[in-house]
Amino acid sequence: MPASSVVVFFLLLTGTLSIVILIDQAQPVWLQRYYIVRTIIGFVTFELLSVVSCRLFLAVFPLPIGPIVPKSRGEFAYCVYMLFAILILPLLQSSALPFVFRQFVYVLSGTRLGRRSTCAGLILDPPLVTIGSDSQIGFDAVLTCHAFQHGSYELYPITVGNQVTIGIRAIILPGVVIGDRATVAAGAVVAKHTQVGPNETWGGIPARLIKKAT
Numbered sequence: 001m002p003a004s005s006v007v008v009f010f011l012l013l014t015g016t017l018s019i020v021i022l023i024d025q026a027q028p029v030w031l032q033r034y035y036i037v038r039t040i041i042g043f044v045t046f047e048l049l050s051v052v053s054c055r056l057f058l059a060v061f062p063l064p065i066g067p068i069v070p071k072s073r074g075e076f077a078y079c080v081y082m083l084f085a086i087l088i089l090p091l092l093q094s095s096a097l098p099f100v101f102r103q104f105v106y107v108l109s110g111t112r113l114g115r116r117s118t119c120a121g122l123i124l125d126p127p128l129v130t131i132g133s134d135s136q137i138g139f140d141a142v143l144t145c146h147a148f149q150h151g152s153y154e155l156y157p158i159t160v161g162n163q164v165t166i167g168i169r170a171i172i173l174p175g176v177v178i179g180d181r182a183t184v185a186a187g188a189v190v191a192k193h194t195q196v197g198p199n200e201t202w203g204g205i206p207a208r209l210i211k212k213a214t
């Protein structure tokens with residue numbers, strides 16, 4: 001990991017923590033006696049501000065698409081983003097949080113989520129995921145836009161159309177495009193760059209076409 005990424009990450013982290021401390025100090029005196037409440041407010045504020053810091057950083061240094069070239073601007077951006085992702089992941093993985101709240105965090109992180117769509121799974125790279133309207137991502141499904149293979153990284157966006165169902169525990173790999181009204185079966189693994197057509201149902205490992213609605 002480039003040293004410049006670590007330095008920039010810690011600078012942004014210091015800024016984020018300073019704001020969290022300021023917010024904590026600004027709380028009314030009666031609230032300051034409730035340490036558990038203060039800790040929860042501090043944790044949630046820290047996580048949400050980390051998301052915002054990461055978004056602001058990515059607005060200046062966008063994530064690269066494709067293989068990540070060592071020592072490039074893209075690698076720098078990806079490494080800073082990855083350090084933020086490690087911070088934010090506990091918030092997204094916590095089943096103690098209602099999934100509606102997790103959706104809010106995904107949208108804040110950059111996922112384009114259409115109207116009435118829900119996500120009860122895990123989106124590992126929110127800025128690179130687009131989901132249409134009226135779609136459902138099933139419980140424990142995972143959408144990952146990054147692949148770490150043979151010592152190198154690559155990043156490709158994932159696009160999910162309208163009225164799509166992604167089944168429980170399905171895994172969607174980088175570069176997958178899922179057409180409108182398609183279904184991915186429970187437990188399926190949809191391989192990199194697969195194009196699932198509109199109205200199609202795919203399942204299995206690796207996922208194959210099971211049927212197509214007429």
Ligand SMILES: CC(C)(COP(=O)(O)OP(=O)(O)OC[C@H]1O[C@@H](n2cnc3c(N)ncnc32)[C@H](O)[C@@H]1OP(=O)(O)O)[C@@H](O)C(=O)NCCC(=O)NCCS
Binds near residue numbers: 120139165167185186
């Ligand atoms: C794939 C799915 C949509 C098929 O349901 P269906 O339309 O009722 O069809 P069937 O159950 O008759 O199955 C059709 C074929 O798909 C196969 N199939 C069903 N579920 C499958 C799965 N999870 N993985 C692989 N193949 C599957 C069946 O074996 C059958 O194959 P066959 O025609 O060779 O016998 C359904 O099994 C499924 O996985 N739905 C996801 C639901 C879900 O998780 N929603 C999210 C809620 S949070």
